[in-house]
Amino acid sequence: MRALIRDVFLRHLANPQLDVAADAAALPSAAGQLVFTTDGFIVDPLEFPGGDLGMLAVHGAVNDLAVAGATPKWLSLSCFIEEGFEMARLDRIANSLGQAARDCGVAVVAGDTKVVPRGQGGGLYLSVSGIGWRDPQIRLGIDRIRAGDSILVSGTLGDHGAAVLLARNEFGLHGDLRSDCASVLPFAQAALQTGGLRFMRDPTRGGIATVAHDIAQSTGLRVTLDEARLPLRAAVRGMCEMLGFDPLYLASEGRVVAVIEPGSATRLLSLWQGLPGGAQAAVIGRLQLGLPLVVLRTALGGERLLDELEDDPLPRIC
Amino acid sequence: MRALIRDVFLRHLANPQLDVAADAAALPSAAGQLVFTTDGFIVDPLEFPGGDLGMLAVHGAVNDLAVAGATPKWLSLSCFIEEGFEMARLDRIANSLGQAARDCGVAVVAGDTKVVPRGQGGGLYLSVSGIGWRDPQIRLGIDRIRAGDSILVSGTLGDHGAAVLLARNEFGLHGDLRSDCASVLPFAQAALQTGGLRFMRDPTRGGIATVAHDIAQSTGLRVTLDEARLPLRAAVRGMCEMLGFDPLYLASEGRVVAVIEPGSATRLLSLWQGLPGGAQAAVIGRLQLGLPLVVLRTALGGERLLDELEDDPLPRIC
Numbered sequence: 059m060r061a062l063i064r065d066v067f068l069r070h071l072a073n074p075q076l077d078v079a080a081d082a083a084a085l086p087s088a089a090g091q092l093v094f095t096t097d098g099f100i101v102d103p104l105e106f107p108g109g110d111l112g113m114l115a116v117h118g119a120v121n122d123l124a125v126a127g128a129t130p131k132w133l134s135l136s137c138f139i140e141e142g143f144e145m146a147r148l149d150r151i152a153n154s155l156g157q158a159a160r161d162c163g164v165a166v167v168a169g170d171t172k173v174v175p176r177g178q179g180g181g182l183y184l185s186v187s188g189i190g191w192r193d194p195q196i197r198l199g200i201d202r203i204r205a206g207d208s209i210l211v212s213g214t215l216g217d218h219g220a221a222v223l224l225a226r227n228e229f230g231l232h233g234d235l236r237s238d239c240a241s242v243l244p245f246a247q248a249a250l251q252t253g254g255l256r257f258m259r260d261p262t263r264g265g266i267a268t269v270a271h272d273i274a275q276s277t278g279l280r281v282t283l284d285e286a287r288l289p290l291r292a293a294v295r296g297m298c299e300m301l302g303f304d305p306l307y308l309a310s311e312g313r314v315v316a317v318i319e320p321g322s323a324t325r326l327l328s329l330w331q332g333l334p335g336g337a338q339a340a341v342i343g344r345l346q347l348g349l350p351l352v353v354l355r356t357a358l359g360g361e362r363l364l365d366e367l368e369d370d371p372l373p374r375i376c
Numbered sequence: 377m378r379a380l381i382r383d384v385f386l387r388h389l390a391n392p393q394l395d396v397a398a399d400a401a402a403l404p405s406a407a408g409q410l411v412f413t414t415d416g417f418i419v420d421p422l423e424f425p426g427g428d429l430g431m432l433a434v435h436g437a438v439n440d441l442a443v444a445g446a447t448p449k450w451l452s453l454s455c456f457i458e459e460g461f462e463m464a465r466l467d468r469i470a471n472s473l474g475q476a477a478r479d480c481g482v483a484v485v486a487g488d489t490k491v492v493p494r495g496q497g498g499g500l501y502l503s504v505s506g507i508g509w510r511d512p513q514i515r516l517g518i519d520r521i522r523a524g525d526s527i528l529v530s531g532t533l534g535d536h537g538a539a540v541l542l543a544r545n546e547f548g549l550h551g552d553l554r555s556d557c558a559s560v561l562p563f564a565q566a567a568l569q570t571g572g573l574r575f576m577r578d579p580t581r582g583g584i585a586t587v588a589h590d591i592a593q594s595t596g597l598r599v600t601l602d603e604a605r606l607p608l609r610a611a612v613r614g615m616c617e618m619l620g621f622d623p624l625y626l627a628s629e630g631r632v633v634a635v636i637e638p639g640s641a642t643r644l645l646s647l648w649q650g651l652p653g654g655a656q657a658a659v660i661g662r663l664q665l666g667l668p669l670v671v672l673r674t675a676l677g678g679e680r681l682l683d684e685l686e687d688d689p690l691p692r693i694c
Contacts, residue, residue, distance in 0.1 A: 066467055070474030071453070073483040083450070083485035096452035096505055098490040132401070134414035136503035138456065149384050156388030165391040167401035172416040175691060180496035185454035187414055187486070187505035373493060
């Protein structure tokens, strides 16, 4: 995917504002900074414990703006509906999308619908673009990260990926796992109020391991994650052990990863832990001088390299 | 489609900025008016005489902004790529998309790519959102149209629909028809400089007949189109006669329809005819008090009702 984006799209579309390493583009504007993002959503199944495609799409766009330091304002919605798609299901998903937008304080102000022939659509695909405003004083970016910085996560990891996987009923497993699909705006705003914030990202497709790799590759620093501190639900851990998945590569859809000056980590941790849904927030690792690798410090004190995700073992997860 | 949008999406997403009759949303902003649009593109075949999906997607977004009176600035691109899609083809389409963006003076500043499993994608679907700025003095809208106003079109009608249809090779017909796929920005800007402009729209899916129906239904006025003045290529007319299509329902992708005060129609016509590609521009009809119908005044002086498009006879046309 990375090669596809670099070799095909970036080559043809190169311009100063397009940063393929970022989830949102900051645009010059007279009144604050305009921030613009887009995302496609193809999750299977379309409805899963804890959410559905509609809610996922709103939170995906809102969260991309939130981790860019922006306040989300407006969304656009482009729908690709497969001919014969059940109307009651479309209605449930649209209802959930509208509710999520209201909950996040954003409005869907533009839309388009295309019907694709039966057998060419996978049911329903959505693309959501979002616009937000950012205080021009805010300085965030992967390039601001320094050796010594701390890495925090706002809650348990991999719940979304695990819940969607279970909902496919492919493995004969059952459980009460729910997606963490939610807005991270309160967490992002708390982080912005904490001095020393360097960078935020939501660990969606490819999970925390992929965010860690992006950081290592962009900064040239070593990322060390502490296994004992990673917030993982027992059910997620158990499912991964049974199926041979590594939970560090599973998507979250309502978590934010923050990189912050070490002196501010404790303050951000306590702010996050005080927010609804933030009890499991944790300081999970740090940046160090060294080779740009991602290293997991195991509970027993050993070290294990976390490889970059090569092939996505979980298509249609978000 | 109209019912689907109204009954499902509008009901769940209602908010003051969402106008489902408009192709772009105008948003409050300190510096001029921000205009935001989105569109999905599913054309089959993906490459056709005169264009391809990439160029079509850029022009679609640029044209929605242009007819809203805005200057297009930034685009986002969301791609749904079917597993196994030919890379050389993707490269050609991305190249064409980048070229079209440069030609239109816009930059693609945000993007996302999802790969959908083989058999669930129709090759390649694109969704493009666009942001532009509009002079806050500009007042355009279907609600500004008055009885007596003139209707102009900037060039020949239905070329895109006819070219895509021929490119499918389903009918054993061959010809040298080319899509009109292009930016309408020069035409829209010329219209904005002409006093008395009421409304613009690009006659894409459903053609000029569908734009006329939208106007009749929104204003409560009768729309009369003069058959003798409709700019139609002989090849489009011939193909439609052979296959039983009405060219007035075929999509254009590089034309603009303008409604203007009658006293300004001649001035706009001469401005348009002076632009590259504008030689076929014409005054094609007018608004009248009467039942909100669309009436075609035939070359022989008779009248024929143009029905609203019920079922789209041409899926995947844009």
